[in-house]
Amino acid sequence: MPFALYLLALAVFVMGTSEFMLAGLLPAIATELDVPLGTAGLLTSAFALGMVIGAPVMAAFARRWPPRLTLLLCLFLFAASHVIGAITPLFSILLITRVLGALANAGFLAVALSAAGTLVPENQKGRALSILLAGTTLATITGVPAGALLGTAMGWRTTFWAIAVLCIPAAIGILRGLGPTARQPADASGAPRLRLELGELATPRLILALGLGALVNGGAFAAFTFLAPVVTEHAQLAEGWIPVALVIFGSGSFLGVTLAGRLADRHSGAVLAVGGPLLLAGWIALALSASHPGALMILLFVQGALSFGVGSTLITQVLYAASGAPTMGGSYATAALNTGAAAGPALGAFGLATGLGLLSPIWVASALTAIALLIMPLAGRARAKHPANANC
Template identity: 55%
Template sequence: MPFALYLLGLAVFAQGTSEFMLSGLGPEIAAEMGVSLAAAGALTSAFAVGMVVGAPLMAALSLRWSRRGALLGFLGVFLAVHVVGAVTGSFTVLLVSRAVGALANAGFLAVALATATGMVASDAKGRATSALLGGVTLACIVGVPAGAVIGQLWGWRAAFWAVALLSLPAFAGILHSVPKGAAGGPGVRGELAALRSGRLRLTLLWGALVNGATFCTFTYLAPLATEVAGLGTGGVPVVLALFGVGSFVGVAMGGRIADVRPVPLLVGGGVALCAGWVLFALAAGEPAVALVLVLVQGALSFGVGSTLISQALYAAPGAPALAGGFATAAFNVGAALGPWAGGVAIGAGLGFRSPPVVSAGLVAIALVTAGMGRRVWRERVGSVSTGAQDK
């Protein structure tokens, strides 16, 4: 893989850390800003909405620029809003900065997916995607806990400064490693025309469902660990770390298989994922079994999920930026709806075992629609990606 691809992964690592780190900093922000904890939670919601809305819009905007120019512009804005967030005394300004940062993050990820897959052979999109998305999984394993520790030691503003400083080497690396004349693509009209693919729409639907299943249970892993598995509060970091390690392994292994055997990976992985969520719901009361399943489900979730992202790019080879943008949006729709569905189940009195059941249901829906749309998904989308599709 080209070295520039790992620099893009470093930027994605910083952005993933920023997206998830507020889960451990909300009380401190609420206390200092003089707002309720629920209001502080809006900072996370603003970021999620910005990612969903901003991904396709920013991807379309980026087509006016070279890819290097778009990457540097989005990363520069992302860096700047974290500096603003670190120094502001206004909660409103902080809220706006989170929304703008999400727009920049969404645009960067869409262009980065197009750039990464453009750096490699036409049949290596899966490996390029996994190398890039490895930054997200590392953010879950390392970045988010580190952000929480920094916030506890030096205050939540220090965590914002850390994200900004982490973005600097990525900015400098992209400036010197991504070719200056890297093309932005065929233009908005050309990419929109290339998006008329039933296979792409199905892939985006499956991505939203699978990611919804992932975050439905991930959001409630803490009460599952303490209330059901009986691990105590000290076991929560272990559970989260295991899920993060599993996700990293899943992305790495999925990238090796996605380009050559995508259908067996998606079908076999999807069936195993669905069964694993059911087993997790049934066996969550057994601590040892629960810990193993957390690791396995993290690997399966991100292995299947990252493969679906690469398949979205295969489905629209003539629209790499917009396909990446819509894939980013679809996965964030799932990340927003999954926790909501799990919360509804818990609120209905079904207990903390219910989110894995909901997750299994979401994956089952994806598998059923996959069977119904099998002929559409196998449609040939051009000679560039035919080899990867038919294997």
């Protein structure tokens, strides 16, 4: 795989740390800013919602720009949003900075996903995607727990400062890894008109792929966002176990993405047929046994592997289904990921606010996964109508 992919993954690691780190910081943020825990959880939804909107908007706006310029501008805005978030005393301002950071993250990831597809042969998009998403899963293994420990020791604002500082080596990596004249996946003369690329959104295969990706990712984020109170209040473990739980979930996620990256290009049907039902069974088992610390930790690893393995396979299908939109396909995949990441925590917060208990986000994950399983046969029939890449 091209070295430039790994440099892009470094920046995705930094942004993924920011996106996921609130799972370990929500109780502290809620306490200091005097808001309910469910309200604090909306910071995750705001970030994801900003990415849903920002991915297609920023990809369309910058579709003719050199990728390096777009990536650097997005990274600068991302760092600035975290500086403001680190100093504000108001929850409303913090919420706005999460949206701004999400817009920057969305533009970055949309361009990175599209650029990654041009760095590898057509039949290796799944592996290229797995490398980028490995940056996200590594964030859950190292960046997020480190952020939780840093937040516990020195306050959650210190974690925001750390993210801003980490943007510096990521920017250096982009400067060294991508040429200043590199173009978007299709050059100015060869790219389809924006109207034609947007028209791809009307195709059944792409619609179903987007929906499935959003549902599975929504389930993962619903459970992950509110993991901290499950560990401390339901399993009755000390606060120091929160980063341990995050590492375990992230380790499983990294394994799932890595394995799916090797299978998604040729055997996606088998991955979904086996992994989908196991994912649903795992969420149900987690909800029923979360009060037992040993079972909780084992299932967190399993669910990390299954949710990211199945989820990344579905997002690979989005890239294949959006092959007629070379400059916008990455934004569609980003939007699918983050539609789920916005809806999942919002539904989990609703469950908490209505008194359904600390496990309600996990039951939300179960419900969203069950809906995805009902839709998967329709997606399979839609893929069968497109012989090219039919195994993908």
